[in-house]
Amino acid sequence: MHPFAAEFIGTMILILFGNGVVANVLLSKTNGNGTGWLVICTGWGIAVFLGASCSQDISGAHLNPAVTLAMLLSNDIALYDSVGYVIAQMLGAAVGAALVFAFYREHFILTKDQDAKLGCFANAPVIRKFPQACFCEAIGTFALILPVFLMSKPSIFFGDDSIAEPPIMGLGAVGAIPIGLLVFGIGMSLGGTTGYAINPARDLAPRIMHWLLPIPGKRDSDWAYSWIPVIGPCIGAILAVAVYRLLSFSL
Numbered sequence: 001m002h003p004f005a006a007e008f009i010g011t012m013i014l015i016l017f018g019n020g021v022v023a024n025v026l027l028s029k030t031n032g033n034g035t036g037w038l039v040i041c042t043g044w045g046i047a048v049f050l051g052a053s054c055s056q057d058i059s060g061a062h063l064n065p066a067v068t069l070a071m072l073l074s075n076d077i078a079l080y081d082s083v084g085y086v087i088a089q090m091l092g093a094a095v096g097a098a099l100v101f102a103f104y105r106e107h108f109i110l111t112k113d114q115d116a117k118l119g120c121f122a123n124a125p126v127i128r129k130f131p132q133a134c135f136c137e138a139i140g141t142f143a144l145i146l147p148v149f150l151m152s153k154p155s156i157f158f159g160d161d162s163i164a165e166p167p168i169m170g171l172g173a174v175g176a177i178p179i180g181l182l183v184f185g186i187g188m189s190l191g192g193t194t195g196y197a198i199n200p201a202r203d204l205a206p207r208i209m210h211w212l213l214p215i216p217g218k219r220d221s222d223w224a225y226s227w228i229p230v231i232g233p234c235i236g237a238i239l240a241v242a243v244y245r246l247l248s249f250s251l
Contacts (some may be wrong), residue, residue: 029107070145140236142240
């Protein structure tokens with residue numbers, strides 16, 4: 001499988017399970033309706049575990065343009081490949097969001113809460129102070145990416161000269177289970193302000209699908225906020241790379 005295809009499939013699975021658990025909790029007449037934030041965080045942790053498991057050996061399991069940006073800045077991926085990764089992630093997220101709508105279509109019809117319908121696709125801040133929301137998204141993404149650098153091993157030495165081929169860097173470089181637990185922890189600890197998008201593809205592509213799909217009784221797609229889950233994670237990625245370089249120089 002080509003790495004671009006792996007990023008597409010991995011991100012599609014990420015959104016299918018991640019946005020799927022949000023729909024199960026927020027939409028009317030589902031078995032999971034009203035079960036709350038713990039269920040959502042658990043579902044997202046499993047979603048990341050599944051997406052990373054499917055793509056880690058092929059693409060490194062970036063599944064996130066902010067992760068790809070961090071790997072580009074750290075010279076772990078070429079510019080051409082990074083563009084292909086981001087396009088694949090956006091397309092995968094769009095398809096995953098469309099599948100969630102198709103799966104829960106009857107429940108979208110029964111749900112009257114327009115904000116809940118949008119919440120099945122995209123994030124929104126609890127308090128609409130955009131600078132603070134951008135800060136929260138940046139710190140959440142920083143908390144995702146810095147551990148990837150700190151926990152992954154760029155090479156393995158055998159004897160004096162023999163060096164094993166380094167792993168393909170990305171979320172999968174630390175293993176699917178640890179990265180799933182990391183995302184679960186971010187949700188439980190840092191997700192209460194903005195819903196922790198921490199991933200431009202996870203928010204923007206499904207938001208576009210919310211705008212395009214024939215969702216009964218939907219509201220606008222909140223384009224005024226849409227730039228926050230894009231810019232914030234990119235800032236967090238840059239910050240994580242900068243801090244890791246400082247730590248590397250000091251060791």
